Amino acid sequence: MTPLTAARVQRRYLLLIGLRWAATGLVLPVSMLIYATRGIDLPTVGLLVALYSGLVVLLELPTGGLADQLGRRRTMLLAGVFLVLAPLCMAFAQVWWQFAIAATASALGRALGSGPVEAWYVDTIRAIDPDVSLRAGLSRGWAVEAFGLGAAATIGGAVPGLVGGLANDGLITPFSISALGAAALAVVSLIAHAVLMTETETATRSGGSVRMAFRTVPTQVLHGVRVAWREPVVRLIVAHGAAIGLFLNSVEMLAPLQFAEMLGGPERAALAYGLLAAGAFLGTAAGAAVAPALCRLLPLSALAVAALVTVAGAAAVGLVGLASAGPGGFALAAAGYLAVYTLTGPAGPLAAEAVHNRVTERERATLVSVESLALQLGGFIGAISVARLAAWAGFVTGWLAATLALVIAASLTVAARRAERRAGKTGKVPAYEFI
Template structure:
């Protein structure tokens, strides 16, 4: 079989990303409603969410190392198969322990699939053309993910209303319909991954055969990725940046629906408003990600020296948008300002993602690429975990404006870290050029 070109790899990456996240988006708006429809109370639903998050965090690094050892394609096929099982089980689950089993399988699938597809795209594109720019393909991938989530969430919220023949308490309930639709999309996604993911030839990945050998080498692979993240100054700063961004994202997801309920005078109204706002935000995030390469080019014309400098500006704008939501919580501007700040937050958050991701890929070889993506994802999830606890306490103790202030402060830290990463990247690029100049015959004759 002929190797894929960089353009072919990008098209397949976009199609597979869209399918994968469309399945996730279908179930997103009705997950908690499905729990309550099956008779679970809110604390139990919260424990199920915590179980899912904890398993993803625990498996993030081992599964990243597994992808570098086992191969991107096989890891994604395993993730896809588990996704089909978990979504099908979600449609039929009726008790807490059944939902807990589904959460375990779903979290394992999520951890397995958090980095291999992007790593496959980078490896395949670079194998076809070592000089290809990564930011365009990655930015389009992020845009497709956000677009798929937004469109699927709208469809997923609409599907239960079509299930007139189903009743609560039966084998299937109206809220099972989005889960079954998601399982069908996940099945199509699994088939597409099997057909379209063709591993490139020589990428530097280890040639490991046998399950025992793969599992034996995973701890060393994880340790290698962690050493890279801690020793390379640019990688270290960008991983810390991702933790700070996770802190702020947790605030957005936690405080926004509660603030809307307070502003609109009821949870029912807030649910409808939040659904529409979340769809607009995901579409805005898609637009921000798609615009990242063009904004990067424009940034160089106004004095931003590198893609990471543009990413820092986008992160700072993200912080300003969060501050606007906090201002609305304090009184001025009201609902209109809060909604505008929320959408602006996701638009501006979409810009830095592809640019910082490209910078990470430039600092790692193929043998540790998926592991490093998992390190970054783990930092994000830990930031979300800390943010959800800290922001909730601050908002409960002092009020919503102070919770938003904490999130905006985290984003200012993230912007500062991005600026420092840009400076470190420039200095590391200048050092080899200086060494090369000093080694030249003309320099040696002086």
């Protein structure tokens, strides 16, 4: 067998990331339409979304700990099974409890799959070259993830209009075709993970029996949380993730409603927002891809660059808020919306690199899940607070709240840079006991 090189590991990582998120992107634009065609009312849809979000929050840390105990490959294969089942169930679901099964499968797949591939990439490439920089690989991974989501969402949204002869009240509707396509692509993704995620000898030895792995998850989670709390750089980056989650949920709630108001109704806004959402994914991909070049171009550290682009993103959100107050109209709001995602794109992989440089293989997947949990919790707070704020005081106030969230995220990134400078760029994780 040809030995793995750093270049081959990176190609595998990008392919796996692309397949994973393209499957999600195919079903993304039709999910709400499937609910509507099956007669699921809006309050029930809200409960289904809450079921998904709640399960993801509850499972993030246990599943991250499982990946550190059971092994990245086996955990990702388990996630892959649920990622196949979720769109398959959604394609044929007729009543609320069937959609609840789909939401549960989707949450399990999301939680199980949130950390293993990135942790596998870092572990494997560090085993080949302990001193290799993670920046380029992680940036390309984030770019491929965003591009896969955007490109697949465009296809998934177009498919129902291309399918003729299917009624909206049959077992399979035009919108079900996108979900079936997502399930098929998820099968391809599952096979690719089984073939390409070859783990290091250390990871293989550490992945014990399934029963033992599940028994040691609470201990692993506690260890990961202790590292996240006691290691200053990691703690600040996790808090940064919560602020980003609040910002993202705020924008995703406000933008469709804002654009509908500007364009004179939801029907006219639907196409415009769909195109803008695809543009946002592509903008995020472009931003993430240029992160290493920005670090070479600017005489700043990686975290300082992350803080700078986050501030620039906050200014772009301010443009959307300005447009909502009257000046510039839809054109300014759309430009600001696209700029936000493009400008903040580099911050994600640069922050992720800082975390990976501070932790070891023993808790890497757990820490990725801690970050994901912070993002989800921040989003939950944003969904509750900013929605009420905008309803009470208007869109402008909601956009100001989103801008403030990005300013806080930038401040936390600056603080993380200072902590990094004090501790040393690649200092080892503190010697906390694995209790």
